[in-house]
Amino acid sequence: MSFQKRLASHEFAVLAEIHTPKGINISRLINDARRLKGRIDAVIVPDMENGIMRMSALAGGVLLQQQGVETIMHMYCRDRNRMALQGDALAAHVLGIQNIIVADSADMSESDHSDAQAVSDLNETDLIKALKTLQKGKDLSGFDLDGAPDFTIGCTLAPFSSDQELNQALEQARAKIEAGARYIITPPVFDIASCLPALEKIKTLGVPVIATVFLLKSLAIAQYIANSEPGANITDELIRRIRKSSDREQEGIAIAGENIIALKDKVQGVVIQTLGWEHKLPEILDVAGI
Template sequence: MSFQKRLAAKEFAVLAEMHTPKGINISRLVNDARRLKGRVDAVVVPDMDNGIMRMSALAGGVLLQQQGVETIMHMYCRDRNRMALQGDALAAHVLGIQNIVVADSTDMNESDHSDATPVNDLDEVQLIEALMGLQTGKDMSGFDLDGAPDYTIGCTLTPFTDDKGRDAALLTAEKRVKAGAGYIIVPPIYDVPGSASLLARVNELGVPVIATVFLLKSLAIAQYITNSDPGAGISSDMIRRIRKSPNRELEGIKIAGETILALKENTQGVLIQTLGWEHKLPEILDVAKI
């Protein structure tokens, strides 16, 4: 069943994130995709996420499609103007990619190309509107297309650190849904009961909600997230659990799998992020009984 049909049928969707290589060696990307074929509904391919220069998401998405893995391609407003964004969207459709997530652009301050000039010709709402326009056979200037594409378009919930930021993110998400986004991917969830009120408010927007599950690869990473973002929801009990485990790597995998199981109650899917540990995705899915 395709990702689009799974959303329409209100069935739980399992997505995994895979980054393209910083270079041309695609062996790892291809091998990881082969391990996941048939176990996830689609793979999300970020486009130079965190400001790190990599092979484009369009190329990565096509490579995954060639392996028989359905792809969801990120699109950002940071790096391209409206002509390039529309051109890439048309190219993606022709090359077999019909799923697009319009994602929040990350700051360039920590980029490996910090002297690069952000474009931001459009904002995320305008980009969604542009993609919707392409599907009617018109570009942003009103000119007719020779053949119109068809997309399943999603958006992200802007990360936030406090209640004021949460409310602003929800208002922005509402605008994105009104513009045409058909589902929302929310930032990493660590405390499922503690996130119930947030997920309920996102669900009120009337489109499927997909929660991000982030693999805590080590105690140091869990502590860093807790210190840098106290509102992330990593409890002291979870920190203690990882610290006491004789196999901390395995404990992180178990926590991710258990989180996926718990999120089935109030979301329509999950996006698993492993940031370089894509080879561990099958183990996470085993814990989640997927």
């Protein structure tokens, strides 16, 4: 079933993120994706997320699509102007990519090209609108297209560490949804019980909610996130659990898998984020019984 149909049928969707290589060695990308074929609904290909220069999402998406894996491509406004964005969108459609997530872009300060100039010609809402316009057969300047593309567009919810921030994030999201986003992806959730109220709030947006499940690779990573991201709901309990484990790699996989199970009847789907450990995705899916 395609991701689009899965959304429409209100069945639980399972997505996973696979990053493009920083370089031209695509063997990992393709191997990792192949091993997921048939086990998940679609692979999300981020585009130079967080300002790390790598192979573009468009190329990555096309490669995966060629492997018979449905792809969702990230697009955002930091690195390209409206010309490039529209051009890429048309290219994506022609090359078989039907899904686009308009993602929030991190600022350049933490980039590995921190002296690069951010473009930000459009903002995310504008970009979604632009995509909708393209679908109607026009470009942003109102010129007719020779054939209109078609996409399922998603958007992301900004991370939040307080109710106030959540409300703000929801406000922004609402605009994106009005502009045409058909589902929303949350920031990573770690302790399911404690993030339920927030999830409920997010559901009020009225579009399917896809929760992000993040693979904790080690105690240090868990501590890092707990310390550096105030909103991440990593509980002391969770930290203790990882610390106690003699095989932390497996423990992280188990936690991710269990979280997927716990989210099954609570949201419309999950995105599994492994940041480099895409080869562990099948194990997570095993634990989650998918």
